[in-house]
Amino acid sequence: MTEVATSDQLLVVIDPVARQTDGEAVRIAKDVLSGGAATKVCLPDGPEEFARALARRGSRRPVVIGDDRALVRAVSFLHRQRELAGCVLSVVPVGSALSVARSLGVPTGTVAAARAVLDGTERRLDLLVDDSDGVVLGALRIPPLPVFRTPEEPEPSADPAHPWLRTCQSLVRTLVPSRPTRPPRGPSPVAAPRPGPSRLRVEVDGVTLVDLDQPVEAVSVTPGGAGAAAVEVRPASVGAEAAPLLARGRLVTVSGADFRYRADAGIWGPVRRRTWTVREGGLGLTLPSSLPSSR
Incomplete structure (x- = not known):
């Protein structure tokens, strides 16, 4: 210094x-x-x-x-x-x-x-x-993939604690004549995305930390000092929460299906493969x- x-x-x-x-x-x-x-x-x-x-x-x-x-x-x-x-x-x-x-x-x-x-x-x-000549100052995170609801899947209840509200709304709809509706133009609106697990291969200094057969909830990579990055992978769990997988290394590669990642002040991607190298000092x-x- x-x-x-x-x-x-x-x-x-x-x-x-x-x-x-x-x-x-x-x-x-x-x-x-x-x-x-x-x-x-x-x-x-x-x-x-x-x-x-x-x-x-x-x-x-x-x-x-x-x-x-x-x-x-x-x-x-x-x-x-x-x-x-x-x-x-x-x-x-x-x-x-x-x-x-x-x-x-x-x-x-x-x-x-x-x-x-x-x-x-x-x-x-x-x-x-990274291998596209981009830089990351803080942590980068790969969030879960968006999963879209099918048209047959019902929306979650907005007020499950008050079933009487549904009854009142139904009564009002029977008393008030409905307006004629025009047929929709173009594709139907897409429901809002929900988080879902990703299938990614994460390698640290050439060693596979998690592979495509193990769904993951999130991945984070942070410059950890001394020329190494701290890598954390949270596997998708069924029932009890799975323990995170931790590693440190100079070279981190993530590959798999198209994924986006948050880094510093922006969201990047989608990409199928990206490698980050720690630039010490x-x-x-x-x-x-x-x-x-x-x-």
């Missing part, structure tokens, strides 16, 4: 969503940062200008003011430019989606986060890089000096 000098020149990139969501927090962050360092402020109107500002940062240290999406956008751009290893990024979280920044150790209070930019410490954190982030040196 390296102490960050307050005399550094800062490039402050303010995400447009942050300006719209909480202009007062943005103003406070700007005041604190400009009071402690030489700053150049950029107000991009969209992702392209956001990326262009980072590309033209020169020797200035980039500071992103925004939510998790803005943080992931900055890290993804620097990774694609192969500049992430030599860059120290800072972030002042502003917005409603801040769980990724919080999990990395960034204060979510505006003043505390801005002070950490000025007085904090550079810490190298592990991240995940791949992200340099300015954090408060009092935090431990690794996640």
